[in-house]
Amino acid sequence: MQTFINLPPQISESAARILSRSDARMLSVHAKELHERYLQGANPLQPHIQKPADCVAYLALRFPATYAQIASALSQIKERIPAWQPKSVLELGCGPGSGIWAAKSIWQSITSAIGVDREQPFLTLAQELHYDSKMALQATWVKSDIVKWVSSEDTTKYDLIIIPNVLNELPEEERAFVIEKVSAKSSGLVVVIEPGTAVGYNIVREVAREVEKTQHLVAPYVDNTFVESETYWIHFSQRFQRPEFQRRIRQSMRDSSLMASDWEDTKYSYVAWGNVPGEKAIWGLCIGRIEKLKGFLTVPVLTREGVTNARVLKRHKAIYNEAKNIRWGDTLEAPIETS
Numbered sequence: 001m002q003t004f005i006n007l008p009p010q011i012s013e014s015a016a017r018i019l020s021r022s023d024a025r026m027l028s029v030h031a032k033e034l035h036e037r038y039l040q041g042a043n044p045l046q047p048h049i050q051k052p053a054d055c056v057a058y059l060a061l062r063f064p065a066t067y068a069q070i071a072s073a074l075s076q077i078k079e080r081i082p083a084w085q086p087k088s089v090l091e092l093g094c095g096p097g098s099g100i101w102a103a104k105s106i107w108q109s110i111t112s113a114i115g116v117d118r119e120q121p122f123l124t125l126a127q128e129l130h131y132d133s134k135m136a137l138q139a140t141w142v143k144s145d146i147v148k149w150v151s152s153e154d155t156t157k158y159d160l161i162i163i164p165n166v167l168n169e170l171p172e173e174e175r176a177f178v179i180e181k182v183s184a185k186s187s188g189l190v191v192v193i194e195p196g197t198a199v200g201y202n203i204v205r206e207v208a209r210e211v212e213k214t215q216h217l218v219a220p221y222v223d224n225t226f227v228e229s230e231t232y233w234i235h236f237s238q239r240f241q242r243p244e245f246q247r248r249i250r251q252s253m254r255d256s257s258l259m260a261s262d263w264e265d266t267k268y269s270y271v272a273w274g275n276v277p278g279e280k281a282i283w284g285l286c287i288g289r290i291e292k293l294k295g296f297l298t299v300p301v302l303t304r305e306g307v308t309n310a311r312v313l314k315r316h317k318a319i320y321n322e323a324k325n326i327r328w329g330d331t332l333e334a335p336i337e338t339s
Contacts, residue, residue, distance in 0.1 A: 002075060003327075004263070005068045006241050011101050012064075014132035016245045018125065019060050028252035030057035035253065038062070041199065047169055055121035059096055060249040064240055066095070069268040070164050071102035072238035072329070073193050076285075077219050078106055079331055083278040085109035086159035086188055092116050092146050092178075093166035097126035097139075103160055104137055110160070113139045116149050147174050150181035157187035164193045167203050179207055183215060189274035196235035196267025204269040205234075215273040220285055222304045229307040232300060234287050235269040236329045284308075284332045290324060299326055299336060310336040 007015070019027065030053045037048050049055060078084070086107050091099040094115030104110050115126055123141040130139050142149065146166065161182050167175045182190050192207050194200035205228060208217060212226040220234060221227065228234075241263050242250065250260035287307065288300035297320065299310040312323040319337050326332070 002072070002238075004239050004241055005071045005075070007064050007067050007243060008101060008105055008133070010133040010135070011067075011129055012243045012245075014129045015059055015063060015096075016243065017132065018128060019056070019245050022056055022060075024248075024252070026053070027057060027060060028249060030054060031061045031249050032253050034058060034061060041168075049119055049122075052119075052121040055096075055119055055125060058122075059125055060245055063096055063098060064243055064246050065264060065266040066098040066164060067102055068238045068240035068266050070099045070162065070193055071105060072236065073191060073219075073268065073270040073272075074102055074106045076236075076329060076331075077189065077191065077272050079280070080219050080282070081276050081279050084188070084276050088112045088114075088158045089160040089162065090114045090116070090158040090185070091162045091164070092149070092182070093164060094126060094141075095119075095122045095164075097129055099162035099164050100126075100137075100139065101129070101133075101135075103162065104135060107160075111136070111138060113137055114142060114158070115139065116142045116144055116146060118143065118145050146170075146178060150178055150185070157185055159188035161186050161190045162193070163191070165195060167192060167207070168194055168200060175203070175207070176210065179211065183211065183273075186274055188276055189218060189272050191270060191272045193268055193270040196237070196269050198233055201233035201235050201269040204271050208271040208273075211271075211273050216275055218272045218274060218276065218279065220270065220272075220287075220302065222282060222284060222302060225304040227302065227304070227306045232287055232307050233269070234302060234307075235267055236287070237265050237267050237289075238329075239263055239265050280331075280333075282331045282333050283335050286326050286328055286330045286332065289328055290326060292324065296320075297324055299323055301332060301336070312336060 034057045089103045094117045100113045194203050217224045284301035284303040287302045291298045296313045314320050
C-alpha cells in the first residue's frame with residue numbers, strides 16, 4: 001500500500017480556487033457543524049449534508065480524506081487484478097466526484113463517468129473540478145436520490161461501480177435493495193466503501209456476507225472466501241498530506257494555537273465483487289499494523305481460512321527483516337515462514 005495518497009494536483013488546485021471564493025469565517029462555522037454531525041454518526045433521518053453551504057464545507061474538510069480512502073481501496077483491487085482495464089465508472093453518492101477522480105487516477109483506461117448525487121451543489125462542484133482539471137474524461141452528473149436512480153429501467157451496464165460512504169446513511173432495507181440493483185448494472189466490479197469504524201465495518205461485512213452467496217468476492221477477501229473474526233474488524237488505514245486549504249480549515253476549528261498536522265490517517269472498510277478475469281493468486285492480506293515485541297513480531301493476516309497472527313522470531317534475521325517491512329494493506333503471495 002502506498003505511504004501517501006494525495007489529491008491529484010489539478011484537482012487540489014481547483015478545490016483551493018473554489019474555496020477562496022467563500023467567506024473564511026462562515027466556512028469555518030459550517031465545517032465545524034459538519035464535523036460534529038460526522039462525529040455523531042450517520043442517521044437516515046438527519047443526513048450529514050443539510051444545506052448548500054455544507055457541500056462547500058465538505059470540500060474543505062473531508063474531500064481529501066474521502067479521495068484517499070477510495071484511491072487506496074482501488075489500488076488494492078488493481079493489485080489483485082493487474083490486467084483489468086475498465087472503461088466506464090459509475091459513482092453513487094458522488095459528492096464532488098471523489099470516486100471518479102480516484103478511479104481515473106488508478107485506471108487511465110477509464111474514458112466515461114457518471115456521478116449521481118441528490119445534492120445539486122455537489123454536482124456543481126464536481127462539474128467545476130472536472131472543467132478546471134482538463135481531465136480526459138467524458139463525465140455526466142445526475143441529480144437523483146440513489147434508491148430512485150437504481151430503480152430505473154435503464155439497462156446500461158458499467159465496468160466499475162463505486163458506492164463510497166453512502167450505505168451508512170440509508171435504512172437497512174434500502175441498503176439491500178441498492179446492492180441488489182447495482183449488482184445487476186455491473187459488467188465488471190462493484191466496490192462498497194465505508195468508514196473504518198466498527199459501524200462501517202459491520203455494514204461492509206453484511207454486504208459481503210450477502211453478495212458472497214451469488215457473486216464472486218474479489219477483495220479484500222482471499223480466494224472468494226468470506227471470513228470474519230472476533231478479534232479484528234477488517235479495515236485499512238491510508239495516510240495523505242492535507243492540502244493547504246484543508247490545513248487552514250482544520251486550524252480554524254482548533255481550540256489550541258498549535259498548528260494542525262499537515263498529514264492525516266484515514267480509516268476505511270471495503271468490499272469488491274464481480275467477474276473480472278486475471279485475478280492474481282495470493283496467500284493473504286495484511287489487515288493491521290505489525291506489532292514488534294521482545295524477540296519477535298506478529299503480522300495480522302487475512303487468509304481464506306480466516307485471520308491469523310503470523311509470528312516471526314527475531315533470530316531468523318532474513319525472514320524477520322522481510323516481515324518487518326510489511327505494511328497494512330499489503331498482499332502476501334506466499335505464507336510467512338513462522339517458528
